[in-house]
């Protein structure tokens with residue numbers, strides 16, 4: 342059942358943001374599930390109170406979402422015995438300086454910079470290689486075996502949930518397992534890098550910051566698309582990059598797009614990103630999806646029958662995170678109901694989660710959902726009206742039409758009685774804002790979710 346907590350943690354990391362997650366959620370330990378009650382343990386009383394006041398609902402809701410059932414949540418304290426038990430299974434390993442420590446053992450809430458962690462599940466051994474990720478995997482292996490010598494930087498890009506974070510964590514684990522040399526490795530997301538920079542600037546600790554990030558054997562920076570438009574962070578990272586690179590120390594980067602598509606990225610940084618090897622990860626094919634399911638199930642000590650694995654793999658094709666989500670749901674439900682996972686059970690359990698044939702929404706449906714959620718009258722979107730709110734809503738609808746249907750720019754233009762160049766402009770504008778502004782991105786995702794439930 343710990344997998345339930347791991348999945349919930351991943352979800353919370355996304356919704357709360359990396360820094361907040363590392364500080365407050367990562368140190369919590371999963372204690373158990375009894376009936377519908379999940380118990381988590383906090384490092385101390387202060388910590389527990391803080392979580393109760395601020396994050397209890399968020400944690401309970403995410404747990405319930407992952408389990409597919411409403412769950413209750415109880416918080417206890419990690420006593421000495423508990424901490425000792427959970428230590429060997431802890432997904433958190435502190436990476437700075439190549440030694441490992443358990444943040445839960447310290448009595449004070451961990452400071453943010455103590456929260457740089459690798460996920461213990463994300464190793465090469467747990468990574469399934471298939472046609473979509475073969476190249477990135479080979480490059481990651483090469484870098485793990487010969488850091489700083491082969492591809493520097495290694496830049497891995499691809500869509501969400503396709504294994505970028507997993508692969509670069511695997512590099513980190515491999516480097517740390519080197520018995521001949523104690524390598525200094527830091528893994529962190531670009532967002533946390535920025536937060537640490539801000540905090541060092543504020544506390545006048547820039548010398549320490551520089552020492553810390555420049556005296557490394559390898560720096561792994563996840564999700565560098567986050568640097569878009571953050572000029573001060575880009576500047577600092579540029580110097581960090583140069584100083585590591587000059588010493589032939591390894592740099593590994595991930596992003597959801599190629600360097601040239603990251604908006605507002607300084608030219609000199611883009612050049613650096615492009616100067617090593619760029620490898621993409623694509624969606625897994627059916628065989629890889631089946632293999633991933635078997636591997637994840639084995640990790641949970643569960644044997645998945647071939648027909649169930651095939652059914653789930655055929656139903657969820659877009660990304661591995663969703664694939665795992667389906668498996669987690671199956672396992673959680675089967676365990677709650679104390680039954681075995683048969684094909685019928687899987688069909689029933691996943692009914693709400695996946696549609697047998699994912700239908701694409703059409704332009705009308707998108708127009709309706711967008712007008713509805715942005716509070717604009719439906720007819721206004723095709724009218725000549727140009728008030729700010731209507732124009733904006735129209736742009737969002739055009740963006741979603743392009744993104745979610747196979748319609749061309751001119752077809753979409755015809756529908757809204759506009760020129761195709763207007764649609765292209767709208768698409769670019771909204772796409773940029775989606776990548777720059779996380780609150781806005783959530784609104785768009787809400788409309789997309791709405792469309793998914795309508796069309797399935």
Ligand code: ADP
Nearest residue numbers: 467468469501502503504505506507633661662
């Ligand atoms: P990304 O960083 O690209 O958004 P992640 O690395 O977080 O994606 O992967 C999402 C989930 O899918 C993780 O739990 C990861 O372990 C799993 N995953 C992705 N690709 C693979 C793979 N090839 N083999 C095993 N697990 C995978």
Ligand code: MG
Nearest residue numbers: 505506507563
């Ligand atoms: Mg990632």
